Amino acid sequence: MLDVWKAADDIDLYESGWNFDHFYPIFSDSTGPCLEGWSTLSALAQATRRIRIGVLVTGMPYRHPAVLANMAATVDIISGGRLELGLGAGWNHEEADAYGISLGATLTERFDRFDEGVEMIISLLSNEVTDFAGKHFTLSGARCEPKPIQRPHPPICIGGTGKRRTIPAAARFAQHWNHPGGSVEDWKVSRDLLWSECERIGRDPSEITTSIHLMADVADPGRTAEQAAAFADAGLDLGIVYIAPPHTPAALEIMASALSPLAD
Numbered sequence: 001m002l003d004v005w006k007a008a009d010d011i012d013l014y015e016s017g018w019n020f021d022h023f024y025p026i027f028s029d030s031t032g033p034c035l036e037g038w039s040t041l042s043a044l045a046q047a048t049r050r051i052r053i054g055v056l057v058t059g060m061p062y063r064h065p066a067v068l069a070n071m072a073a074t075v076d077i078i079s080g081g082r083l084e085l086g087l088g089a090g091w092n093h094e095e096a097d098a099y100g101i102s103l104g105a106t107l108t109e110r111f112d113r114f115d116e117g118v119e120m121i122i123s124l125l126s127n128e129v130t131d132f133a134g135k136h137f138t139l140s141g142a143r144c145e146p147k148p149i150q151r152p153h154p155p156i157c158i159g160g161t162g163k164r165r166t167i168p169a170a171a172r173f174a175q176h177w178n179h180p181g182g183s184v185e186d187w188k189v190s191r192d193l194l195w196s197e198c199e200r201i202g203r204d205p206s207e208i209t210t211s212i213h214l215m216a217d218v219a220d221p222g223r224t225a226e227q228a229a230a231f232a233d234a235g236l237d238l239g240i241v242y243i244a245p246p247h248t249p250a251a252l253e254i255m256a257s258a259l260s261p262l263a264d
Contacts, residue, residue, distance in 0.1 A: 001040070002047055007249035009048040013256045013263055016052040016084060017044065018240060021059050024095045027244070038071055045079035054084030056178060056240065057159040061090040061103050061110070065117035066142060069124035073148040081149030084176060086157040087121070089114040089166070111165040112136060118156065118173045125153035155209075161190045171197035174208055176238075181213040184234050191235070211238035218243075218251050221258035229262055 104110030
């Protein structure tokens with residue numbers, strides 16, 4: 001991972017690097033190795049100089065929001081102001097159940113806790129003192145010092161496509177919305193829902209960067225480039241290219257050669 005991130009830092013096409021917030025692998029045997037996301041991100045922040053960095057996305061139930069706010073401020077400082085703060089409501093029952101972490105008794109409770117958590121994190125990163133009295137969390141004269149370099153706070157990235165809770169949360173809080181993957185038409189449907197929600201609350205949707213996951217096909221990089229071009233034509237801002245293990249810098253070079261014409 002370290003070799004790949006250092007290599008990406010030297011290739012202009014790559015503007016950001018992302019890991020995930022899981023304790024078990026989610027694309028292979030779940031009993032395999034999996035580094036903790038935020039500890040790894042802190043190390044990768046120190047090892048890079050240019051690319052923006054983030055966890056795509058942090059599971060809110062895994063850490064108290066006030067603790068996560070302090071972690072985010074610290075990593076933003078370590079990185080010199082390059083953090084993208086990815087946040088999500090959480091979904092992985094296998095790892096949560098194994099660790100005794102409650103994702104919420106119901107989906108409603110999970111997303112209520114998520115909305116409260118995002119609001120608290122933004123306030124802690126932005127304000128000198130935060131008081132908060134929610135249904136699930138309470139803060140009293142809470143401080144988060146030192147503040148992040150990026151003001152008022154690092155960009156919030158919210159991932160997901162749920163039209164009842166996730167899309168409204170992205171419209172309300174996010175500077176970056178990530179669609180986890182699918183067809184161009186799937187993305188456009190979700191994007192239009194986001195735009196409609198922004199219009200409903202009086203927010204300019206152009207304030208929100210849109211992204212999607214693209215699977216790197218190292219054996220046929222032209223296929224990935226065609227997919228990326230289709231999303232770009234539809235108005236997508238950022239393609240986040242997932243490179244499957246084994247992680248080697250050579251994969252980055254192959255994909256960059258295929259994708260660079262799109263950047264021109």
